Amino acid sequence: MAKDEPDLAFRRVSELELDSVIVDALRGVLPAVAEQTVAAVTAEVPNYAGAFSGRMGETIQSAVQWALGTFLRWVDQSAASDLDTPIGPALEGAYELGRGEARGGRSMDALQAAYRVGARVAWRELSATAVTHGLPATTVAKFAELVFAFIDELSAASVSGHADELATSGRVRQRYLERLGQHIIAAESEEALRASAERAGWQPPTTLTAVLVPAARARSVVTQLSPRTLQLVEDLPGIDADDGMSLLLVPDMDGPSRPALLGAVDGTRAVVGPAREWTKASSSYSRALRGRALASDDVVDTDTRLAELVLGADLEALHDLRRQVLAPLSTLSPNTAERLAETLRSWLLHQGRRNDVAEELFVHAQTVRYRMGQLRELYGDRLEDPRTVLELTVALATNPDNEVRAATDA
Template sequence: MVPQQETFALPVAAAMRTELPSVAERTVAAIVVEVPGYAEAFRGQMGRKIENAVQLALGGFLELATGGADASRPVDPAIEGAYALGRGEARTGRSMDALLSAYRVGARVAWRHLSETAVAAGMPAAALARFAELVFAYIDQLSSASASGHADQLAASGRVRRRHLERLAELLVTGAPPYELITAAERADWTPPRTLTAVLLPEAGARDATAVLDARTLQVGEDLPGAEPSTERAVLLVPDAEGFARASLLTVLSGRDAVVGPARPWQDARSSYSRALRALQLGLSPDRDATVDTEQRLADLVLRADGEALADLRAQVLAPLDGLGPGPREKLLETLRSWLLHHGRREQVAAELFVHPQTVRYRMGQLRELFGKHLDDPQTVLELTLALGAR
């Protein structure tokens, strides 16, 4: 290895330092031409700032090289500047591709012009090879620092946006006023859909579900507003799940033990969430892993809205059967329920109960003896229908 002081003799270093403004200008000009992403960004005042930054970076490199330090290891200010540049690129929405291309172009152009100056100033061939090695190692270090800054900025902005999205979801399910929702949506950079549909499902399956749902799907944080701690349910708010889209949503959720609320205007998502939560609390899911579509269970939701009132209604309207034993009582109850649902059509009642029509006729005779003329009273028929509807 050629010693640093011998490699970069003072006359050579002085000659290269004199050329730095010109090299910086040519470097920026080459980047503008070869990296389209910077064609506009590097024009005008910004272009002059970039030239100054390039000149300072190259000057710092020469100072390291002539001072005997390892020029392949940039000092902290250079590293910090490259790191900040990477973060700035992430904030503007650009990927690292353009910046890394700019580094490659810059290294090539700077090397070409500085090496020409160095050779003209008397740098020997062996020293020139070492010079090339240090230049490109220096650029690699700066590139690595910028990549770290870019990644850190993306990670930080991603965490911030996730917090904003979770906050928006919480405001939606708690029924925040419209102006708060609009502000939260803007802060989260979230485009509101027409409607939102609340989905409650086990936390373990939430991640897999969101991976195949609309990218705008929101998820409430770990604490489920209004639910018992033992529910261990995640809350998803799915955009525009109406019509055929709802059918697709139900298909996606099949086998995930989900409860699906109705589609509601996005600012009224609390209504959908409340419906789904109510269905969950009432235990409407008939089997484990079944998906509960609340739109198909409206009657059950209405009938179970006040469990105590329903129990009182049943006790009151079915009182004529209290004197019967469990077996006969159950047979008459199932016959009465079927008779009400089929509007007294004996053949349909018999088919549903798998009995002979004469058996239906006999049982209905017993019921008429117990209830008397009340079976012809519209109010009694309504109350019986409600009392037996949720069985």
């Protein structure tokens, strides 16, 4: 709201001596002063050149005349017995004018320039009339002070209205953006998502990438990303509120742009989902959620951990598979079983190249030969069976030492 009390400069109105003749003369020139003020603003402030034409120009001219009339009522000594004569309506009008400028997407620069031009024109015309009708020279300076103080009050009220509108509209838009993000991860229909994006004033990108990042690091990450990045900090499905995680939905960081995204989250222990068409970005969020299970001291790029994600999609099935295919090792001691499982995994991944297996395990090639002989005794011809090879490869793909011990102890 505009200020309820005028600046203390207005309290000095009692020092101004304007008789009724001068006041009546000033009132008489108000229509001309308002017209000249609008003409000057139109000519000198380019932003208003078109805005003040036609009916809008007439409305603005009437508003200027009304504001100046308020000022004259304020300084009219015939009403000076009540120095609390309100100028609130004029200030409220200026406040709403500032809000209107903000809603129109304009800064205060043009409006403040208009106030400066208006003050100059109003003072020039009003002072000329006052002097012509006998205003003493000693009173002219006081009159000028009040004219400019009045304009300053109007300008300050407009600045306040502009700031309040920006704050209000900013909060409203942020709520719309947060709601849009929630709709995206909830996999709502494309029609609903487009309506939500339009309501938020958000230009949809081609793709979105879901990034889970510690809330404490989110602000520093967001500053490196597109201003269209959506950020959610509450009510994230699948994440406990106490986990302190934020979700970023980052526009168009797929393909060659992905390294830049990974660089932005470097060192944050973030989990980065895949890029997806923006209306289907809920799947990127789902992937990022699953990626949290992958232990890492740094960023988890789910695009490079697909095998582990696939293996972890049904952990019970994976445990059952390991127990089945590692059953031949259950007759051995745990340490021996782990060594043979490690050798078998390397042998499968290196497609039987003994020297490569030996190099990976830091053992002699003859050791590899010996261990593989033991495995062939345990598995027999099954090591040549494609189905068994597939199952062993899946079971041992992530080198699960603890799982080998669990499977062989079962």
